[in-house]
Amino acid sequence: METIGILQILFDVLLSSSLLLLAWKTLTSKNLLQAIVFFITFGLLMALTWGRLGAFDVAMAEVAIGAGLTGALLLSALVKLKKMNVK
Secondary structure: OOHHHHHHHHHHHHHHHHHHHHHHHHHHHHHHHHHHHHHHHHHHHHHHHHOOOOHHHHHHHHHHHHHHHHHHHHHHHHHHHHOOOOE
């Protein structure tokens, strides 16, 4: 096998295991800010995965909606919850 092929497989395994770990950490995090950061990071890695699969239009939508817009809305909601003293 070529070196490039081995590096691509290694990158894909690392990317998929990172996605699984981030998904688990997002769902089990007790700190809301930490969960939101994990969610945004998950969206960015998911966009990288879509790009790796050749679906660049889906990757751009994932960055814009999944990581960008949804992350900003979640952070805004967290700020409003903190102002209301809701934990």
